[in-house]
Amino acid sequence: MTTAKSGRRKGASESRQEILEAARALFAEHGYQRTTIRLIAEHAGVDPSLVIYFFASKEHLFAAAMPEPSEAALAAPKLMAALPRAEAAQAIGRRILEAVNSPGASNVLGIIRAASSKPEAVAQLREVFVSRMMLPMITELGLSRPKERAVLLSSIVTGMTFVHEMLDIKTEWPTLDETAELELIAKAIELVLTVDLD
Numbered sequence: 001m002t003t004a005k006s007g008r009r010k011g012a013s014e015s016r017q018e019i020l021e022a023a024r025a026l027f028a029e030h031g032y033q034r035t036t037i038r039l040i041a042e043h044a045g046v047d048p049s050l051v052i053y054f055f056a057s058k059e060h061l062f063a064a065a066m067p068e069p070s071e072a073a074l075a076a077p078k079l080m081a082a083l084p085r086a087e088a089a090q091a092i093g094r095r096i097l098e099a100v101n102s103p104g105a106s107n108v109l110g111i112i113r114a115a116s117s118k119p120e121a122v123a124q125l126r127e128v129f130v131s132r133m134m135l136p137m138i139t140e141l142g143l144s145r146p147k148e149r150a151v152l153l154s155s156i157v158t159g160m161t162f163v164h165e166m167l168d169i170k171t172e173w174p175t176l177d178e179t180a181e182l183e184l185i186a187k188a189i190e191l192v193l194t195v196d197l198d
Contacts, residue, residue, distance in 0.1 A: 016054045019044045023065045028110020032062060032118050059120070065111060066124050081140040088141065089190035093182050096157055100164045112158060129154040138193075145197045152192045160185065 022043035026035045037058055041048040055061035080088045115121035134150035134157075143149055163169050169176065 015044070015046055015050060019046060019051055019054060019061070020065060023061050024111065027062060027065055027114045032114045032121065035114075037061075062114075062118075062121060063124050066115075066121075066128055078140055080137055081142070085193050086186070086190055089186040089193055090182070092137070092153070092189050093185035096160055096185060097178065097182055099157070100161050112161070126154075129157065133157075141193065143193065148197055149192055153189065156185070156188060156192070 019040060023035070023040050026040055026043060030039075035058075037048050037051050040061070041051050044051070051061065055064060080091060083091065112125060115125050130147075130150045134153040135146060138146040138149045138153070169181075
């Protein structure tokens with residue numbers, strides 16, 4: 001068991017980051033309701049008052065623990081816009097596979113599960129996946145009905161995360177290699193980018 005220490009045991013930014021990391025792991029493992037400020041503080045090795053000092057409440061801490069788009073994701077829209085649709089779909093698919101196979105994928109999935117029981121958290125997730133990650137890309141591509149296409153792309157990202165983590169796609173489809181999986185995802189994405197929604 002980690003013993004909490006009062007006050008700032010390290011630099012403020014380092015303590016804040018440790019609290020965030022503990023919160024992400026605990027929200028992912030236990031869900032929103034069963035994760036308490038005290039438990040987060042214990043895992044971060046700080047006093048509970050320090051958690052409140054940085055984040056004010058569990059609700060604010062949960063919002064801060066939401067997955068954030070990477071710098072590469074934020075830079076992607078302009079890069080994608082210069083590519084033919086099929087190549088753009090391949091590039092997006094590759095990013096999805098990299099994300100779902102990354103060490104942090106389990107925490108992201110756990111945060112999604114934890115958010116599902118809290119309407120405000122669902123809205124925050126929607127903001128991250130749809131408005132901040134997918135919508136800028138679709139808008140940059142100049143496609144019609146960008147919001148709807150962004151929702152469809154977001155469903156592919158979250159769906160692939162669940163398939164990999166919860167269903168263990170390699171067990172269900174042992175002959176599926178990474179190249180074939182990328183091709184399948186890219187075809188689905190290309191459909192989102194090219195289908196007539198009008």
